[in-house]
Amino acid sequence: MLDTVKKDWFFNVKGDLLAGLVVALALIPEAIAFSIIAGLDPKVGLYASFSMAVIIAFTGGRPGMISAATGAMALLMVTLVKDHGLEYLLAATVLTGVIQIAAGYLKLGSLMRFVSRSVVTGFVNALAILIFMAQLPELTNVTWHVYAMTAAGLGIIYLFPYLPVVGKLLPSPLVCIVSLTIISILLGLDIKTVGDMGQLPDTLPIFLWPDVPLNLETLMIILPYSLGLAAVGLLESLMTATIVDELTDTESDKNRECKGQGLANIGAGLMGGMAGCAMIGQSIINIKSGGRSRLSCLSAGVFLLVMVVFLGDWLKQIPMAALVAVMIMVSIGTFSWD
Numbered sequence: 001m002l003d004t005v006k007k008d009w010f011f012n013v014k015g016d017l018l019a020g021l022v023v024a025l026a027l028i029p030e031a032i033a034f035s036i037i038a039g040l041d042p043k044v045g046l047y048a049s050f051s052m053a054v055i056i057a058f059t060g061g062r063p064g065m066i067s068a069a070t071g072a073m074a075l076l077m078v079t080l081v082k083d084h085g086l087e088y089l090l091a092a093t094v095l096t097g098v099i100q101i102a103a104g105y106l107k108l109g110s111l112m113r114f115v116s117r118s119v120v121t122g123f124v125n126a127l128a129i130l131i132f133m134a135q136l137p138e139l140t141n142v143t144w145h146v147y148a149m150t151a152a153g154l155g156i157i158y159l160f161p162y163l164p165v166v167g168k169l170l171p172s173p174l175v176c177i178v179s180l181t182i183i184s185i186l187l188g189l190d191i192k193t194v195g196d197m198g199q200l201p202d203t204l205p206i207f208l209w210p211d212v213p214l215n216l217e218t219l220m221i222i223l224p225y226s227l228g229l230a231a232v233g234l235l236e237s238l239m240t241a242t243i244v245d246e247l248t249d250t251e252s253d254k255n256r257e258c259k260g261q262g263l264a265n266i267g268a269g270l271m272g273g274m275a276g277c278a279m280i281g282q283s284i285i286n287i288k289s290g291g292r293s294r295l296s297c298l299s300a301g302v303f304l305l306v307m308v309v310f311l312g313d314w315l316k317q318i319p320m321a322a323l324v325a326v327m328i329m330v331s332i333g334t335f336s337w338d
Contacts, residue, residue, distance in 0.1 A: 012292045019291030020299025022174045031069050032198040038074040039081045043201035045069040048273025053301030055264040057294045061256030062241040064292045066282040073275050080225045091210035092222035093269030099230040100262030109254030112238045121336045123239050127280045128335035135324045145189050146321050153325025171289035173326045180322035195316025200308050205271040233277035237261050240278040247287050281330045
């Protein structure tokens with residue numbers, strides 16, 4: 001029992017904690033952006049990301065994989081939010097989780113072994129391109145300072161690991177974010193920051209049962225959305241798990257991952273968050289930053305909540321250029337160049 005706990009949680013404590021911090025910092029603008037896409041308050045995406053990261057750390061089948069609010073899921077819920085509001089979305093999120101748990105017990109995750117290598121490669125490369133394209137709005141119609149900061153960030157990310165002694169102590173994406181934030185503050189640069197993305201919440205999430213009628217009419221409204229969210233969430237999560245398996249040369253339990261995603265979505269819905277799934281970009285950041293065990297995912301969720309609620313004034317000053325540099329690194333590292 002103790003050997004299993006150590007293997008899943010504590011064999012890489014320093015690397016997992018530092019990686020979790022990097023992931024948490026990179027999650028903030030994405031969670032806000034996905035909330036805006038779905039027509040929701042930024043706190044809905046942030047609460048979802050915290051809840052999913054913490055719950056999946058205990059229940060998921062792939063250690064080191066990050067789950068949170070995602071763009072693919074946000075796009076599916078736009079119409080539901082517009083027509084029926086947040087409460088129906090929370091109910092749909094809970095139902096999504098129930099459907100995913102059922103899929104886990106039906107062992108649908110085992111079907112992933114029939115997916116060919118070429119399909120996985122296509123999925124990976126498409127996501128890498130989409131991650132890069134998502135950064136272009138931050139690099140369009142901006143001052144030269146943004147390009148200089150982004151270039152400097154990429155330089156730090158790729159060159160810092162080669163420095164003697166210190167290069168191995170800290171993950172270079174974290175050094176990039178901290179360094180560029182300090183430079184931006186000291187020089188008083190007029191560039192876009194995390195604070196410009198939206199209002200950060202200043203309170204902890206609370207348990208919240210969806211305020212909807214528990215009848216057949218409500219079920220008929222949310223069921224089509226929940227089925228779509230469950231299917232897309234499981235596909236993206238299982239494909240991401242396969243990619244992380246290859247990156248770390250380890251195996252994951254796909255059926256347990258289905259159940260874990262379901263429990264995480266139920267938790268998110270009951271904590272006032274939107275539905276989510278595994279994130280390829282954040283998972284790559286975690287692996288590249290040294291995260292390997294469940295502790296990295298748990299720490300990402302805890303760091304995210306603590307920073308957003310208690311350190312919001314500092315977080316707002318992080319330049320988006322620093323996070324763009326990190327995501328470009330993710331895009332390059334994700335693409336299957338061979």
